[in-house]
Amino acid sequence: MSEPENIDVLIIGGGINGCGIFRDLSAQGVDCVLIERDDFCSGASAASSRLMHGGLKYLETGEFGLVREALVERNRLLANAPHYVSPLPTILPLRSHFSGIWPSVKRFFRFKAKMIDRGSLITRAGLLVYDTYGRRHKSMPFHRILNRKALQKLVTGMDSDIIAAGLYYEGQLTHAERLGLELLLDGEKLNPGSRAINHAHVIGTQGDCVTYQQGDSIQTVRPRIIVNAAGAWIDAVNHELGIKTALMGGSKGSHIIVEHRALYKALNGHMIYFGTADGRVNLCYPFMGRVLIGSTDIPVEDPDTARCDTQEVSYMLGTMREVFPDVDISEEHVRYRFCGVRPLPRADGDIGLVTRDHSIAEFTFGPSTPVLCLIGGKWTTFRSFSAEAAWRILAHLGKPRRTKTEDMAIGGGQDFPRNPADRTRWINRVADVSGLPAGRVGTLLRRYGTTAERIAMTCTEETMLRSLPDYSSEELGELCRSERVGTLADLLLRRTLIAMLGRLTAEVIEETAGIAAAALGWSNRRRVLEAVSVPLGEPAAYRQIDDAVTFKAHG
Known part of the structure; x- marks a missing residue:
């Protein structure tokens, strides 16, 4: 067995709180490993009202501090994620x-x-x-x-x-799942020593080490700090770490x-x-x-x-x-x-009166490893919650904060054209270098922000889908290759809004399964399994089944 990898921080949970703290810590030069058992932002982070708001109703319960914080963060997100x-x-x-x-x-x-x-x-x-x-x-x-x-x-x-x-x-907030993913990709660019891994889960602990598995790959790490950002599953993760808690309701x-x-x-x-x-x-x-x-x-x-x-x-x-x-x-x-x-x-008492504010509970794993549990929070306040948690972690590590995140643009919001004239210029420039029609580039800009330029450059000769004529096989193939697509559901439910907009049909599933298989090297058996694993009746209820994990390892 190989020696455990020494890392600064292990983050368990790839919802918006985990994504936010990953980017913040990576920006400070902290080496982080984030693991998520399903796909990034596939739980509660994908199932909100998709609003960046202060929470008017929270004034009724006296949570003035939360409302103030959320309104400031809402305004920042309008600037940092305009796409x-x-x-x-x-x-x-x-x-x-x-x-x-x-x-x-x-x-x-x-x-x-x-x-x-x-x-x-x-x-x-x-x-x-x-x-x-x-x-x-x-x-x-x-x-x-x-x-x-x-x-x-x-x-x-x-x-x-x-x-x-x-x-x-x-x-x-139009595409919550992509915004979470962009935080992770930005974090990895800010610090190549950090990495985010989906479809990975804890399989064991020993001393101050944690072992996790993704497919047939097993890795053991020795973190200086653990962040439990598992949301509603915080108590379950603590149990895996040998910590008995009853924090969540x-x-x-x-x-x-x-x-x-x-x-x-x-x-x-x-x-x-x-x-x-x-x-x-x-x-x-x-x-x-x-x-x-x-x-x-x-x-x-x-x-x-x-x-x-x-x-x-x-x-x-x-x-x-x-x-x-x-x-x-x-x-x-x-x-x-x-x-x-x-x-x-x-x-x-009344679930409607339970606070929507965030807090941090701290425990110990193994001999002396701090475990910080990120409780509560809202999409709107993920950045400020991440900053609060990062300050505590940096203090534990004895490291200074290198940079603030208040004005840090996210993903495709970087250099985003803010007015119609600038958008037209941006579209025309990318159309010229990619050879795509301006209308098509405009569609990509609406979907991906300025990340659209990278995608456009892979789509110089496009084959549009029969079942989804406004998507191309090259576009979806690029998402599969560059955005951690592990299952067909990742592509249809989170990297795109195909399922959410009610466009999921048997024909769409079959055609996109073929594209994903070609991009990711799936066997024919794996392609068929992925296609049947996305239920047409209620795709949001998708949960990766055990056989899919098996085929991820062997197919």
Whole structure:
């Protein structure tokens, strides 16, 4: 057996918290190994509402610090990841002027209270606080209160009981999975001594060493520090390390993507963020030509069993009828459904009142190796949470911080053309050097940001897919070769939005399996297995099966 590899930090978990801390530490010259049992950003990080937001509802529970932090980070992401994060005008419907004051007071002091309606008075107060906290790096307009007539000009068909609305702005995240991947790829560029490995899992420990396996490759490392960034699986990972904890108390959140032309048109580019009769807050907004609707908030013990079930789909469709009563929407309009388990700290009582803030718990592995568990957090605050954790790790290692990440662009957001004139120039330049039509380069820019130039240079002679005429075999082959694609699901669910936009068919699976097989050297047997392993009915429920692991090693 070979000697263990000495490394600075082992990160277990490739969700957004793990990706963020990997990039931050790599930028400081810290040698990191990140392992993820499935694919990067395949758990809760792939199943959020895809918003970069402050969290208006968290003001009701007194989490002012979290809201302030999230709004600052939202504004930074609009600057650092403009290829995937963009402003989203948001409508908050109002059915009264004075409702919600007393329930808000009770919730502020952590008493249980159902918030059925938020009147204009409490809404205006909350939006004023929101504007104040969002002044730093301000990139979007302040809020406005609209009367019914003004609201009708923006969004049509809303329930007649809605008398007014608040109009404010949040950030929309189109391709969460790719943004997480880009953090890892950026981290490896910043420090060639770091590496991120997907489809790898811990198989044993001894002393101060950890052994993990990817396919038929087994590696043992001796880390100076371990970061447990496994989200809802933190306690399970701690158990593998011989540490008994009960830190996590997850909540299942489900969403659906619907194809409904009338609803999409009525929204007119706006998100509707609304309270429902059961006291929850829900949302819907235009997403890549469809409509994203969410979400539920259900306690769950085992995150591996979480699925978006038919009752949740019915619930979410029902909430839409409360706001758009004349829109005929049913399950036949659903193109995709997905769920994730929020990595919340274990707590008693109403799951909706459990903090969404982040924290770090520290334990010891083996004789003296620190284990930092990253608990909670939101997509919006991943950078600041990573910075907080990095400071603690650097102190343990006795290393200085070389660089800050506040203004560090991410992946395809680097040198991204910010206005139409600059985009046209960028597209024309890449079209000239690649030989691709300008329209095709524009499509690649929308999908990948400035990473599109690298992809375009591999697509000088393209063969467009029969089943997906706006994708080419060269484009998908380049993603397979350069972006750690380990399974067909990695390609269809995370490197692209093919599955999420409801474009997954038997023909798509068959054709893309052939492309992946050619790019990655899969055997015919492996290609067939990958094709049948992606379920058409509910692709987001995909979990890599044991046979797939076997064939990854031998095929």
